[in-house]
Amino acid sequence: MKAKTAKKRIERALKKSCPDRIKITGKEDCYSVYINNDDGSENLLVKRVKGDNLLCKEWFEEERVFTRESHIAISKTTYRNYEVVHHYKGAVLFHNGLENFSYSNSLKKRVLVNKSILARAFRQYLFNKRDILVEDxxxxxxxxxxxxxxxxxxxxxxxxxxxxxxxxxxxxxxxxxxxxxxxxxxxxxxxxxxxxxxxxxxxxxxxxxxxxxxxxxxLKTLSDYDEEERKHRSLLTPQVITAALTFVVACGTVAQAYIAYWK
Missing domain, CATH: 1.10.10 (Arc Repressor Mutant, subunit A)
Structure with missing residues (x-):
């Protein structure tokens, strides 16, 4: 990729540059442009383009923030080390390398996010139609x-x-x-x-x-509760059997009386 093309893509992203603190509200639509080291670790945060140079902030590992300002020529950067991060409606979309940051790729990802938002809204609508599950x-x-x-x-x-x-x-x-x-x-x-x-x-x-x-x-409370439930079921079982037998006997008696009546 030529430096001129790279510059245009960086400028396009920085037109919607993210603030230092990004509020996840579901309405955000902004970009952050990073220049990473060869191992993928963060190195520079691009703030703006000035001529053929990039004004950046360097990553300070001890405090884990971008602090000291620096500048670097676009021609001296490796384009695959760029990472464009798009914060869009609560989602975070990554474009690894300037080659992957194009209008069509960005549009495809936004369409996927919008589909996901619609699907989530539909699931929420269905969920709101039923009660929240809460146990005893x-x-x-x-x-x-x-x-x-x-x-x-x-x-x-x-x-x-x-x-x-x-x-x-x-x-x-x-x-x-x-x-x-x-x-x-x-x-x-x-x-x-x-x-x-x-x-x-x-x-x-x-x-x-x-x-x-x-x-x-x-654990003791649950164990005691399970033991009480077991005892309750063991006491209940004979009562259920007795009631069932009584019902069967009663049905038999009624059947005999019915037969005797019609003879």
Whole structure:
């Protein structure tokens, strides 16, 4: 690619240059142009074009920000090391190399994003037509224990890990991200939070600054509940059998009386 063509593509991107802080609102449409090292790590953020030179900011690894200003001639850059990042309606689109940053490629990616937005809006519409799934107190605790065990990578470690959860974490687990925009999301969030507070009061959860964490007592609570359920079912089974036999006998008696009546 010629330097003149590269310059035009950089200028086109910088016409919609992103601010230093990008707010993800779903309405953004801006570009950031980077010149990366050969290993792909970030090196320069292009701020503007001046003649045949690029005014940039250098990446400062210790503070992890682009700080010191510098400039570089376009002719001395390797075009494949450019990366154009397009922030578009909440999506982040990557164009690796100036060769890949063209109007047609950019348009194709925007079309895909718009299709995705429409599909997401349709899924949200369908989701809003049904109720948010919230379990009872014991099953919420059971779900949180399952989430804790899944998040514990070292299953052979005997060290207690205080992984935190909150009402939003639980609702996302049961319903996915769509619950945020549900008409009843605020009500269900408050309801789950009250249940988590009650589990904290009974010692099954610890209340932390980040939310709630599982305590060992939670396993005992679930074990006791399952044992009570088992006992209840074992007591209920003979009663069900007795009731069924009584019903059969009663039906037999009625049948005999009916036959005797018509003889």
């Amino acid at each position: 107190r014991v099953n919420i605790l059971r779900t949180l224990v399952d989430m804790y065990l899944e998040n514990t990578k070292d299953v052979f470690s005997y060290t207690y890990r205080s992984t935190s959860f909150d009402a939003g974490t639980y609702l996302t687990r049961k319903n996915g991200q769509l619950w945020y925009r549900h008409p009843n999301s605020r009500y269900e969030h408050i309801r789950v939070k009250l249940i988590l507070d009650s589990l904290s009061e009974t010692g099954d959860l610890n209340k932390t600054k980040d939310g709630y964490s599982i305590t060992p007592k939670a």
